[in-house]
Amino acid sequence: MVAGASLGVTGILRNGITLPNSVSPPEKPLGARSYNLADxxxxxxxxxxxxxxxLESRVQGGLSEVLLDEGYEAWLKSISENPTRWRIIKVHHVVPTTDILGDKLRQRVRGLFTSSLIYRSPSVGAPHGSSFEGEYITDIWVWHHMKGWTAGIQFVKSNLECSPIYGIKDRESNDTHPPVLLSGNGNALLGISGAYTSDHICQLKAVWRSDVAVQRQRHTQTSFTGSNIGIIFNDLQYLADPASARIVQITARAGGSLADLRTTYESVCGGGLVRCEAAAHGWDFGPTKTMILEEDEYIIGVRGSHNYHWIHQLQFVTNKREHPPFGADKGNVSFSFNAPKTIDGKNMVLHYMAGKRQVATRSLHSTEFLLVQD
Known part of the structure; x- marks a missing residue:
């Protein structure tokens, strides 16, 4: 590795596989060069x-476009006039620098680091009234376009507020991969790293602080089914308090495919219960069905079917019963999600839903199920 430039990969090795001691030039015939950066x-x-x-493939230094379009040798020459002096370094284990310090010095360094990241401006106004804590970002939703760039980003703050989806216009249909939730598990966002071209952001990575955290954080996990095309929706904005929110009612119509999906969420906020019905997703044609959950009833499983374009049927399973399905089982792709357990063995339940719908067909195209610790 040369300072300022490197090729790197991180991941989990297959059983019995070790990293090579040396690397020979790849034997590939002329004209058969791969155009996949990871390859x-x-x-x-x-x-x-x-x-x-x-986990990650990284090109550090130079331009990744040169590596893709002109090949490895051209990329080497664009960085160094003497690429033959490069060497391969294998890293098998990484530890934070502070871990090799003594206890007292480690605490001093951590304290210095924490203090250097916080700036508080002088107070303005009269010295009366109540104080309030600052706010910070705790989660990021990312939509990655099928052609390789980051299409949209949405930030979630500690004061329960959500940003708009930056990069994607309202009611604009997009062809994206399933949304990815970058969660700090209650930790505050410190910064963002990644990669970009002259036109797009290609990669995002969130860096979280471990010394600033939300006390009532619930571990999260997502499951996705359906089409990649459609207008994005995210019910997170309808949760008055995500830490206490739960689903209490779901209503939908079925006129060939599932539509008019409306979910009602209930949260403990301001000393009382707050109920909020999310916007309807899909058309308003067909018979209506409503599912009402009891006070101690939670959704622990979702079943259904779709035809790669829109969802035909959804059925919710709770800790008490199987509710009748919404829609008709006309899809040729069946799916079934059961709520997993957290790494410490705690149960998870369905928290809220995100997904895609379409105005032209007025149907529900896909759904992202976000599960949280019970």
């Missing part, structure tokens, strides 16, 4: 097929 990095590091799970 190119793997070939030149000699690690093709080595990972059971890939």
């Amino acid at each position: 190119i990095v793997d070939q030149h590091l000699g690690i093709t097929g080595s990972f059971s799970k890939r």
